[in-house]
Amino acid sequence: AQSVSQHNHHVILSEAASLELGCNYSYGGTVNLFWYVQYPGQHLQLLLKYFSGDPLVKGIKGFEAEFIKSKFSFNLRKPSVQWSDTAEYFCAVTFNAGKSTFGDGTTLTVKP
Amino acid sequence: NAGVTQTPKFQVLKTGQSMTLQCAQDMNHEYMSWYRQDPGMGLRLIHYSVGAGITDQGEVPNGYNVSRSTTEDFPLRLLSAAPSQTSVYFCASSYDDPGQGAWEQYFGPGTRLTVT
Numbered sequence: 001a002q003s004v005s006q007h008n009h010h011v012i013l014s015e016a017a018s019l020e021l022g023c024n025y026s027y028g029g030t031v032n033l034f035w036y037v038q039y040p041g042q043h044l045q046l047l048l049k050y051f052s053g054d055p056l057v058k059g060i061k062g063f064e065a066e067f068i069k070s071k072f073s074f075n076l077r078k079p080s081v082q083w084s085d086t087a088e089y090f091c092a093v094t095f096n097a098g099k100s101t102f103g104d105g106t107t108l109t110v111k112p
Numbered sequence: 113n114a115g116v117t118q119t120p121k122f123q124v125l126k127t128g129q130s131m132t133l134q135c136a137q138d139m140n141h142e143y144m145s146w147y148r149q150d151p152g153m154g155l156r157l158i159h160y161s162v163g164a165g166i167t168d169q170g171e172v173p174n175g176y177n178v179s180r181s182t183t184e185d186f187p188l189r190l191l192s193a194a195p196s197q198t199s200v201y202f203c204a205s206s207y208d209d210p211g212q213g214a215w216e217q218y219f220g221p222g223t224r225l226t227v228t
Contacts, residue, residue, distance in 0.1 A: 034216065043219045
């Protein structure tokens with residue numbers, strides 16, 4: 001079965017620190033890759049996505065992610081985090097229509 | 113557009129009771145899914161649908177039923193509630209746009225269910 005693994009369950013950073021959240025998936029075929037964010041008390045919303053082309057994709061709020069096919073990875077990065085980035089982040093892989101497999105999530109706490 | 117809507121927002125059930133969680137979308141999306149979110153376990157797929165009249169099981173379907181009689185609606189039925197079904201339930205819809213990247217999920221606000 002397909003699976004998604006997120007490396008860190010809880011990350012604590014100070015404002016202006018750099019962020020990298022790891023995501024690996026297990027599937028040998030073509031995939032669409034996503035990062036979603038869930039701010040406290042809100043529902044999930046799309047941060048960025050990759051389906052083809054440039055493996056470095058940019059999303060909202062200064063986030064970016066790099067798809068490395070040989071490593072089955074799709075790591076999320078941000079050069080300088082803000083207190084408002086405190087949220088839970090989910091990596092997801094979609095293999096076919098309507099079905100996504102999510103990682104367990106990473107809770108990011110940014111200290112002001 | 114309202115997007116994906118879910119009702120109720122909160123629900124408390126007693127063990128053995130049944131209920132239906134409602135989900136509707138007004139974006140004419142083909143695909144709809146139900147997920148449950150539990151602490152430390154991410155989102156797990158319960159059931160999904162690729163169009164009206166077509167549904168299939170996801171990762172954790174036991175204890176839940178779905179139907180898709182229209183494109184807009186995708187209700188989730190709990191047949192006989194159990195404490196293990198205490199969770200937050202999210203409905204999502206998606207569509208296929210091969211030129212722009214397919215299957216981005218649009219999520220509803222969630223239903224927080226407690227079974228005592």
